[in-house]
Amino acid sequence: MAAGAYPMSYLATAGASAAPITRLGWGLLTISIVVVLMVGALLAGALWRRRAGVSPDPEGRLPVERRGPGLRWVWVGVGISTLALFVSTVWTLTTLAAVRHPPRPPALTIQVTGHDWWWEARYLGDAPGRDFTTANELHIPVGQPVRLELRSADVIHSFWIPKLGGKTDLIPGRTNMAWIEADRPGDYRGQCGEFCGLEHARMALQVVADPPAAFQAWRDRQLAAPAPAASPPIAAGAAVFQARCGACHAIRGTPAGGLFGPDLSHLALRRTLAAGTLTNDPQGLTAWLADPQAIKPGNEMPRVPLTDGDRAALVAYLQSLS
Ligand code: HEC
Ligand SMILES: [Cu+2]
Incomplete structure (x- = not known):
């Protein structure tokens, strides 16, 4: 298989x-x-076997007989x-x-x-x-x-x-x-x-x-500590992260130390997001940050209002955490 x-x-x-x-x-x-096969075979055998001709007494009752091999089957x-x-x-x-x-x-x-x-x-x-x-x-x-x-x-x-x-x-x-x-x-x-x-x-x-x-x-x-920001969007994303996300999420080597949500250090090395819910790629990250409650309703990450620019910067930053 x-x-x-x-x-x-x-x-x-x-x-x-x-x-x-x-x-x-x-x-x-x-x-x-x-x-199951044994029980089925015995049951089928019992059903098909002809009954010996036992005749009821005048009141219609069948005689109880302990003759033959019947009881042995039970043992x-x-x-x-x-x-x-x-x-x-x-x-x-x-x-x-x-x-x-x-x-x-x-x-x-x-x-x-x-x-x-x-x-x-x-x-x-x-x-x-x-x-x-x-x-x-x-x-x-x-x-x-x-x-x-x-x-x-x-x-x-x-x-x-x-x-x-x-x-x-x-x-x-x-x-x-x-x-x-x-x-x-x-x-x-x-x-x-x-x-x-x-x-x-x-x-x-x-x-x-x-x-x-x-x-x-x-x-x-x-x-290892995260690599220093390699481009302006990544640096901008890091700043948005500290301000908006760091209370719940930690990234080692940065001031973000929140313990409420998953540790996001080296997030880019992970394959999925939100416990297997989404593929970890720019589309998945963008969708998650746009509205985590639409993707995993009732989960404990609130929808954080973000401008499109801030969201794109966050995605660039999270993608850089390898
Ligand atoms: C109130 C606390 C809280 C805030 C604020 C918050 N998150 Fe979350 N976050 C969570 C929780 C809890 C989860 C786990 C959700 C789940 O999978 O059930 C999560 C999951 C995630 C995941 C998926 C992690 C993984 O391991 O799959 C990412 C990425 C993420 N958050 C990024 C962010 C970003 C970026 C921000 C800031 C815009 C943010 N979060 C703000 C609590 C928070
Ligand atoms: Cu469960």
């Missing part, structure tokens, strides 16, 4: 955190199909069901135990916080001072387990990357642990797995698995 055609399919998965669950899923499906059936259920239970419990902890020490830890309706991701540093925050797109190194600390800023959300493992809830006031591992480079789409309000359906998450060297380069890039 092509990963591109079915990005959310959990029937073919790609990593050690998902493999035991996928095997279990196919196994239980196979057992269920065999059981055999109970035996097979017990065995199938026992195998399923043991297999489920061993799978749960197998995916509880990563097989090797995790390469890094990401603190993921669910917000109505986007994902905040804080990468804990590989050295002091190397922490950073990003949003809606996680990069991970291929072939290495990554530890996730899952929290919520508001209501219950659920972290779910179908190709990389099962769901883990993000619950207000607690930290849940999970881990993911991708064994092939590529994009893995995720989605909030627990209804969390109006825009729950537009709360997607992208995981990009890079070869380790590319991941390291991405991480170093995230830590």
Whole structure:
């Protein structure tokens, strides 16, 4: 099954955190199909079998008879069901135990916080001072387990990357642990797995698995300060941003330090906007800034009144944040 055609399919998965669950899923499906076929065949056989001629007594009642192999079928059936259920239970419990902890020490830890309706991701540093925050797109190194600390800023959300493992809830006031591992480079789409309000359906998450060297380069890039404004529109956009957007959004290396909305440092490296809602290109940015409420109704970014010139300058500035 092509990963591109079915990005959310959990029937073919790609990593050690998902493999035991996928095997279990196919196994239980196979057992269920065999059981349905057996029950169907027995039922059909029973319907087609000719009944031995039993004659009712004078009052029309059929005699109760425990002759023949009838009762044995019941015992055999109970035996097979017990065995199938026992195998399923043991297999489920061993799978749960197998995916509880990563097989090797995790390469890094990401603190993921669910917000109505986007994902905040804080990468804990590989050295002091190397922490950073990003949003809606996680990069991970291929072939290495990554530890996730899952929290919520508001209501219950659920972290779910179908190709990389099962769901883990993000619950207000607690930290849940999970881990993911991708064994092939590529994009893995995720989605909030627990209804969390109006825009729950537009709360997607992208995981990009890079070869380790590319991941390291991405991480170093995230830590770099933004390039100085290369043209007058970019400089104008930066000024508008500080004045109109910096209270909600942070851009590392600038005075903008708002924590209410997604961190926009290196926004231009991200593929989508507003948790998978729009493509991150000049058209998408312009449409988002023109009216975020028309695109994702009810989301927590208000429509900020801007002149066309200011909006174009903001788009140029945001596009320069690579
Ligand atoms: C009141 C706080 C607030 C203000 C002011 C605000 N935003 Fe936002 N912004 C948000 C929130 C919250 C989101 C997340 C919306 C969602 O996806 O549900 C967001 C999302 C975004 C995104 C998409 C980010 C991503 O990771 O996909 C961009 C780009 C953006 N805002 C730019 C701006 C710009 C430019 C301004 C100034 C004109 C601005 N915002 C003003 C709160 C704000
Ligand atoms: Cu949700």
